[in-house]
Amino acid sequence: MNRKDNILKIHNLEIGYEVKRNKNNVLFTDINLTGNSGELIALVGKNGIGKSTLLRNIAGLQRAFQGEILYFDKPKDIYSRGEFARLISFVSTEILNVSNLRVFDLVSLGRFPHTNWLGKLKEKDISRSLQALDMVGMQDFKNKNVNEISDGERQRVMIARTLAQNTKMIVLDEPTAFLDLPNKYEIVHLLNSLSKNEHKTIIFSTHDLNIAIQEADKIWLMLDDKIVEGAPEDLILNDTFNHIFENSSLNFDKIKGDFRMKRKHTEKIGLIGEGSYYTWTKKALERLNFSVEKGNESIRHIKVYTEQEQVVWELIPKEHQHLFNNIYDLSLYLKS
Amino acid sequence: MLNRRHLILIWIILSLLLTALFVLDIILGSVQISVKEVFNVLFTNNTDHPEYSTILYRFRLPKALTALFAGFALSVSGLQMQTVFRNPLAGPFVLGISAGASLGVALLVMGLSAFTVVSEIGVLGNWSVVTAAWLGSGLILFLILAVSARLKDIMTILILGIMFGSATSALVNILQYFSNESMLKAFIVWTMGSLGGVSLSQLNVLIPSVIIGLIISFLLIKVLNAMLVGENYARSMGLNIRLSRIFIFFSTSLLAGTVTAFCGPIGFIGIAVPHIARIVFKTANHKILLPGTMLIGGIVLLLSDIISQLPGYEKTLPINSITALVGIPIVIWIIIRNQKMSTIS
Structure with missing residues (x-):
């Protein structure tokens, strides 16, 4: 894919949240990033630096103070609500716990922007929802209730919901946060294969750096004063990773691709x-x-x-x- | 989740139950009228007891219809509030609608009596009371809508609704404190709720209002389903949150406000019935849950009404006590059952 064909272009973005009317708390400025088709992008940075805020901005749930985000070279306002919802889908950190909600019903909610105003599921909507469950390996769970399945299974179902929504881009806020180690790897690997097989641009934030290094095509690295993007290997080779936790007691081990405690040897x-x-x-x-x-x-x-x-x-x-x-x-x- | 055959069976059972209770509510009372006589009066107009005609048309039929539609309205508006606020203990009155209505009534009944001598305490079923209650709940709706357009977090709206409710209750208390005995009693009787005070001409207003509220609610099925997963997800799927909130709040106020205006604040139906429907239908999908809640709401309020008129006795009990006694065990059961789960809707 050509560099000019960026599906997502973020230009001089300034993000944060409104504290009071006319008083903004700016978290991060001057964000310039790109996303291409078929790319798995990991957003990495320390707690509180603004990862969630950036993702919410990209998903269109929050407005930036300055700068712009272009989706297929057009800003969000050009799209209608429905069009935008068919372009980008979102998975938040929130653990969903609704009683009596069937897995299939949750996944088919993803058809929301595709169905009529009564929400009637047509043949195509049902088959697309089942196909989505199939893609994440949860087809046998369609009649279970969402509060009866494990955290890892629920995360797969949430991903299936975005697949049912059938969007070019998927944004996930810490999809691996509550999972055990095998599930962490499996979920990120699933995201990787979805980005390749379905040609989707998938952006997720994470604290599991070694998993991100193994699976992501690109890393958006939020440092204290700037945000850097590049292939994980490039960022390792040019020592960028060492800047993430600059003032902490961690050192990045270039050979092992992981962080180590800095030790004072006696x-x-x-x-x-x-x-x-x-x-x-x-x-x-x-x-x-x-x-x-x-x-x-x-x-x-x-x-x-x-x-x-x-x-x-x-x-x-x-x-x-x-x-x-x-x-x-x-x-x-x-x-x- | 139930299979199709089960589902159809449940619909049939509930419909039959509703019809049976409706008929029973007309038959039973301080004067027993047989099914045959009821049929004669209503359909052939050929009866040995002309007084039955008066009883049926003036009292029994309006009361049964009121119970039916009030049951529909309160339970559906309760379901909407539980879904929107993602809170199992939300009900039709969390927005402060009944408090607003009682402020209206209190101002009319007690405020007016401070200045003029009101000889007759024809409080219940009085058009001026209905109007006052409607204005009161309309005022609260207006406040909630004005605030909700500015607030992003739905939980803040829930807290504000409760605050508005408490503030209006405080005002009502002040009015009560300064009012005379007969006015106070009239007001207290209103707060106990009554299905029997609605005349046939008032039904011409109550039923259409409830039907409009229900139609809006049925048109919102897709929206309500999206709201199950929270406003963030709903928005990310293309839902216009602000507009949806306005429609949901409007329909809730129309349903709960109308019933409160004509029957007084009837509690617990709105909180308890949606949970019964969830247990019966084992689904969160509003396509099934909404009509199911409606039917069960009608059933429960008709049943409460039959119990409250103590068949065979002269006296009737206040409907609010009966719905509370029926509703409280259900609410307690919900709390105990849901201790393991953090949010239920």
């Missing part, structure tokens, strides 16, 4: 060993604020080796206890 220790035993022993030692030096035998050091099919951690030079059968015992001794 004491040096040598470590000799191989493979995963070396790696995890090193992690444990770092947690105890040791600065680990690989293979250094000239200072106090630890040797990990296997003896008679039993792994042994040996502390050298000998102290009153120097052989350990697991890392926990070793760390207990080192702490005492």
